[in-house]
Amino acid sequence: MKLTTAKRIFVAGHRGMVGSAVCRLLDQRKLEQRKSDGVEVLTASRSELDLTDSASTLSYFQKHRPDVVIFAAAKVGGIVANKTYPVEFLSDNILMAISAIRAAHQTDVGRFLFLGSTCIYPRDCQQPIQEESLLTGPLEPTNEAYALAKISGLKLCQYYRSQYGSMFHSAMPTNLYGPGDNYHPEHSHVLPALIRRFHEAKLSGAPSVTIWGTGSPRREFLYVEDLADALLHLCELDDPPDWVNVGTGIDSTILEVSQMVAKTVGYEGKVETDPSRPDGTPVKCTDATRLHATGWKHQVSLAEGLQRTYQSFLNETQSEQLRSV
Ligand SMILES: NC(=O)C1=CN([C@@H]2O[C@H](COP(=O)(O)OP(=O)(O)OC[C@H]3O[C@@H](n4cnc5c(N)ncnc54)[C@H](OP(=O)(O)O)[C@@H]3O)[C@@H](O)[C@H]2O)C=CC1
Ligand SMILES: C[C@H]1O[C@H](OP(=O)(O)OP(=O)(O)OC[C@H]2O[C@@H](n3cnc4c(=O)[nH]c(N)nc43)[C@H](O)[C@@H]2O)[C@@H](O)[C@@H](O)C1=O
Numbered sequence: 001m002k003l004t005t006a007k008r009i010f011v012a013g014h015r016g017m018v019g020s021a022v023c024r025l026l027d028q029r030k031l032e033q034r035k036s037d038g039v040e041v042l043t044a045s046r047s048e049l050d051l052t053d054s055a056s057t058l059s060y061f062q063k064h065r066p067d068v069v070i071f072a073a074a075k076v077g078g079i080v081a082n083k084t085y086p087v088e089f090l091s092d093n094i095l096m097a098i099s100a101i102r103a104a105h106q107t108d109v110g111r112f113l114f115l116g117s118t119c120i121y122p123r124d125c126q127q128p129i130q131e132e133s134l135l136t137g138p139l140e141p142t143n144e145a146y147a148l149a150k151i152s153g154l155k156l157c158q159y160y161r162s163q164y165g166s167m168f169h170s171a172m173p174t175n176l177y178g179p180g181d182n183y184h185p186e187h188s189h190v191l192p193a194l195i196r197r198f199h200e201a202k203l204s205g206a207p208s209v210t211i212w213g214t215g216s217p218r219r220e221f222l223y224v225e226d227l228a229d230a231l232l233h234l235c236e237l238d239d240p241p242d243w244v245n246v247g248t249g250i251d252s253t254i255l256e257v258s259q260m261v262a263k264t265v266g267y268e269g270k271v272e273t274d275p276s277r278p279d280g281t282p283v284k285c286t287d288a289t290r291l292h293a294t295g296w297k298h299q300v301s302l303a304e305g306l307q308r309t310y311q312s313f314l315n316e317t318q319s320e321q322l323r324s325v
Helices: 015-030 031-037 054-064 080-084 085-106 141-164 190-204 224-234 252-267 290-292 302-318
Strands: 006-010 039-043 068-071 110-117 168-173 176-177 208-212 220-221 241-248 251-253 270-274
Touching: 006 015, 015 039, 015 224, 031 190, 054 085, 054 220, 068 085, 080 085, 080 141, 080 176, 085 141, 085 168, 110 141, 110 224, 141 241, 168 224, 176 190, 176 224, 190 208, 190 252, 190 302, 208 252, 220 224, 220 252, 220 302, 224 241, 241 290, 251 252, 252 270, 252 302
Parallel strands: 006 039, 006 068, 068 110, 110 168, 168 241, 176 220, 208 270
Antiparallel strands: 220 251
C-alpha cells in the first residue's frame, strides 16, 4: 500500500510539530481533493485517543480502519526533560509504539511509518552515523530511556515485516525545528529554547544570553517541513529501508548555532556558556547516503529555516498560540 493509493491516512500526533507539518503537506498536495473518492486524513486528539492505552488504540483502529499510518505521536523533549523524566520517556513511548504497531497488525494496516530519532545510536559511534551503528555500543545517558523505547518501536516494525510481511518501517530524524515547536524554557530542544531566550533578551535589552553546556557539542538540524516531505516520500517506496536516517549530513557546534539564532533574532549582546548544564552527546550527525539513495534530499538550509521559524514564533506569540508545555 502506498500513500497515494490509500483511502484512510491516520496521522498520529497531528497537533505536534511533526504531525501538524505532515497534515499541512497532505492538505497542500490536495489529498483533500480526493475526498470525493472517499480519501480521508484521520486525526485524534489525546483526549479522544490515549495511544498508551492498547485497548482504546485497538478499538480506534478497528473503528476507523486506516490504510496508512504515519506515527508522529510521542512524549518528546530536550536534554533536560529526557534526563529528568526517564520513567515517562521510556514507559509512555514504549506503550504508544507497541499499542499502535500491534493494532496496525491486527487490523491489516497496509503501511505503518514509525518515527524514531538519531538518539537511538550509541553515544560514541562513528561519525557521520550510519544505520548499521545501531546496537553497537552504549547509549548517551541523558536520553537512554527515550532511545530504548524508540529502538523497541523500530525493531517491532522490522520483526512484523520479516515475520508477517507487513509493510512496517521507520524513519530516524535528526534534531528538528520549525513552526509549532515547543518553546518551554526548560523542557524544549535547543533551537526553540534559544529563539525564545534571544528574543526575550532583545526585548529586555539584556547585555548577554547564557546557553547551556560548553557550546562545543555538534548537532545537525532539519527543518520540519523537509521532514514531512521525506516522510511522504518514504510512504511511496515499494521497498523502503527498515529504518533510515533523515537528516542533512551538515552539523555545527552549539555555539555556532546560538550565534546564528542571535543574528536571526537581531540580538547584538554577548553569548555566554554555562558548563554546569549537560552537554549530552558530543557529536551527532547522520550519514544521509541511504536516504539519498531513495531519491530524497533536504531543501531548506539552517539559515533559511531559522528565519521561517522565527517568523512563525512571532506569529504564534502574537496570536497567543505559543506552545510551552
Ligand atoms: N522534535 C525533534 O527534534 C525530534 C522529534 N522526533 C520524533 O518525531 C515525532 C514527533 O515529534 P514532535 O512533533 O517534535 O513532538 P510534539 O511534542 O510536538 O508532538 C507529539 C504529539 O504526540 C502526541 N501525544 C503524546 N502523548 C500521547 C498519547 N499518550 N496519546 C496520544 N497522543 C500523544 C501529542 O499530543 P498533545 O498535542 O495532546 O500533547 C503531540 O500531538 C516523535 O516520534 C519524536 O520522537 C525525532 C527526532 C527529533
Ligand atoms: C532530538 C534529541 O534531543 C535530545 O537530545 P539533544 O540533541 O541533546 O537535544 P537538545 O536540543 O535538548 O540539546 C542539544 C544541545 O544544545 C545544548 N543547549 C544549549 N542551550 C540549550 C537550551 O537552552 N536548551 C536545550 N534544550 N539545549 C541547549 C544542550 O546542552 C545540548 O548540548 C534528546 O534528549 C532526544 O530528545 C532527541 O532525540
